[in-house]
Amino acid sequence: MSAELLTKPFFEELQRRLAAEASEFEKLGYFDTIFGVHVLPDKESDERLFVLDFDLYSCRGIREASPEDAGDVDFVLAAPYGVWREALTSVDDKGRIDAAHSINTLTHHGEPMSVTSSSPEGHDKLFRFAESIQLVFDVAGRVATA
Amino acid sequence: MAYYAPTDFLADDAFLDGFRKIRNGELTLDWMEAKTERVKCRPKNPRRGLTYQDIDVGSYSTEAIPEVLRGRQSMAPRGAELPPGLPDMGYMVNRKSDVWADNVISLYEEAKTRQWNAATDINWMELDEHPVPDDLEKAFCQVCTFLSEVEMIATDLPAKWISRINHNLVELKSLLCVQAVDEARHSEVFRKRALASGFGLMKASVYAEHALKGILSADTYTQASVFLHLLGEGFILSTFRNGEAIAQTPVDKRIFRLVMQDEARHVSYGMMHLKYFLREHPKRAEEIHILLDEAETLMIGALGSPELAEPLIVLAGKGFAKDNIARGIELTQEFQLRAIGEYFRRLERAGLEGRPERSKFTQLLGLLGA
Numbered sequence: 022m023s024a025e026l027l028t029k030p031f032f033e034e035l036q037r038r039l040a041a042e043a044s045e046f047e048k049l050g051y052f053d054t055i056f057g058v059h060v061l062p063d064k065e066s067d068e069r070l071f072v073l074d075f076d077l078y079s080c081r082g083i084r085e086a087s088p089e090d091a092g093d094v095d096f097v098l099a100a101p102y103g104v105w106r107e108a109l110t111s112v113d114d115k116g117r118i119d120a121a122h123s124i125n126t127l128t129h130h131g132e133p134m135s136v137t138s139s140s141p142e143g144h145d146k147l148f149r150f151a152e153s154i155q156l157v158f159d160v161a162g163r164v165a166t167a
Numbered sequence: 168m169a170y171y172a173p174t175d176f177l178a179d180d181a182f183l184d185g186f187r188k189i190r191n192g193e194l195t196l197d198w199m200e201a202k203t204e205r206v207k208c209r210p211k212n213p214r215r216g217l218t219y220q221d222i223d224v225g226s227y228s229t230e231a232i233p234e235v236l237r238g239r240q241s242m243a244p245r246g247a248e249l250p251p252g253l254p255d256m257g258y259m260v261n262r263k264s265d266v267w268a269d270n271v272i273s274l275y276e277e278a279k280t281r282q283w284n285a286a287t288d289i290n291w292m293e294l295d296e297h298p299v300p301d302d303l304e305k306a307f308c309q310v311c312t313f314l315s316e317v318e319m320i321a322t323d324l325p326a327k328w329i330s331r332i333n334h335n336l337v338e339l340k341s342l343l344c345v346q347a348v349d350e351a352r353h354s355e356v357f358r359k360r361a362l363a364s365g366f367g368l369m370k371a372s373v374y375a376e377h378a379l380k381g382i383l384s385a386d387t388y389t390q391a392s393v394f395l396h397l398l399g400e401g402f403i404l405s406t407f408r409n410g411e412a413i414a415q416t417p418v419d420k421r422i423f424r425l426v427m428q429d430e431a432r433h434v435s436y437g438m439m440h441l442k443y444f445l446r447e448h449p450k451r452a453e454e455i456h457i458l459l460d461e462a463e464t465l466m467i468g469a470l471g472s473p474e475l476a477e478p479l480i481v482l483a484g485k486g487f488a489k490d491n492i493a494r495g496i497e498l499t500q501e502f503q504l505r506a507i508g509e510y511f512r513r514l515e516r517a518g519l520e521g522r523p524e525r526s527k528f529t530q531l532l533g534l535l536g537a
Contacts, residue, residue, distance in 0.1 A: 050281030051215070077214055113417070120417050125424065129412035130501060141438060141509075141516045142270075148404060148431035149277070151411075151424040 057097035066102030095143035100134035264447035268439035297416035306478035315357035321350035374472035396437020405506035441517035463527035
């Protein structure tokens with residue numbers, strides 16, 4: 022893949038790939054949520070925050086936001102760049118993020134990835150749309166390892 | 168036959184005369200003059216289809232449902248003209264605030280599109296690609312046995328109440344119908360997973376069954392909902408998340424993500440129903456506390472039962488060796504503490520104040536020195 026991982030070009034490519042996978046999202050059902058992907062700074066990367074906006078079955082837009090103010094989001098997934106890189110490049114032979122790096126697995130114990138939300142309703146959308154969210158990151162893994 | 172109408176239509180000359188006239192083409196066409204609101208609804212988003220939000224208009228809307236449903240005891244659709252003589256269906260829940268939540272119709276529309284099939288949406292054949300040591304597989308089967316046992320309560324409970332709830336609350340009744348199907352599917356998928364393992368079902372749980380009986384026995388719908396949706400399903404949602412995190416195969420991870428989605432809708436409804444209820448009846452908060460005083464005790468029994476706690480520890484620690492068990496205990500306690508915290512936050516969001524201070528979970532943590 023030509024775009025550097027977790028940069029604006031990476032997310033632009035992700036949005037294109039998500040559009041190409043629309044039928045997979047449609048099978049999973051309504052997917053109405055806005056969430057943040059927060060890249061915490063480490064020795065490999067500066068801090069960055071991207072907001073992914075999903076409406077119905079598709080990604081309506083991805084924007085970069087200030088890490089101090091994600092805006093109107095349901096929840097934010099935050100992890101150091103190295104954790105994101107490891108997860109997004111751990112793709113199995115079926116093109117999915119492998120079992121050890123699913124978003125729920127990474128967030129379940131609060132580390133290595135954390136979830137923040139201003140409301141229980143927003144936080145619960147991580148669970149209500151769990152399979153669609155995992156599909157987003159499976160597609161991101163395919164972008165990362167292409 | 169338990170019900171006999173006031174009229175035997177075959178012995179009713181006026182009815183038979185009218186029937187003959189219809190057959191002869193002498194139509195009354197009274198229904199053409201029905202005194203109802205004329206509307207022409209269309210989907211706001213054609214891809215989303217015609218949703219309940221799109222038809223939530225005027226006299227047909229959920230806003231038009233009065234708090235007390237006096238004189239509305241039939242199955243006449245809300246907004247239809249009500250002719251005299253409609254029978255009383257004997258509904259027992261006739262107050263909107265006893266069942267309603269502000270997210271009922273959005274959750275219903277979401278739930279319909281996010282249905283899945285335990286027979287075909289799980290790649291059962293892929294289990295063969297990911298062999299798991301026998302002992303761990305048996306522990307997983309025990310978790311499946313427990314979950315198959317408890318999940319059906321969330322079918323039985325709404326099913327018990329649906330026919331008792333006034334038909335004017337049709338959107339809510341429909342949401343409960345989908346929940347009943349969701350939970351039947353959960354019971355199905357865990358039963359199938361255990362029987363696909365090479366072992367089968369393991370041991371039922373006395374502790375869990377007491378909690379299930381407590382849920383079914385709740386005195387009012389709201390009490391039942393708080394026990395089931397907020398307490399019971401809230402903890403099962405956490406158990407599903409934990410199950411996904413400790414599952415060894417992509418097949419099991421997908422199962423847990425799919426059941427997690429359904430469960431989270433039910434929890435979301437329960438939280439918002441309690442919020443609506445307490446907004447309308449702030450003085451009835453104590454009634455909810457009293458329910459939870461006993462319900463939490465029953466839930467502690469289920470969560471601490473050997474049939475659930477032990478296999479979760481074995482699976483989290485990935486084995487039976489001393490170090491594995493120690494690690495499993497650490498991880499399982501961590502998830503249980505987080506589940507308790509999330510439960511308190513949902514209650515707080517629903518407007519129930521002071522629960523952590525009087526909760527049985529707080530007492531338990533004190534007793535265990537956690």
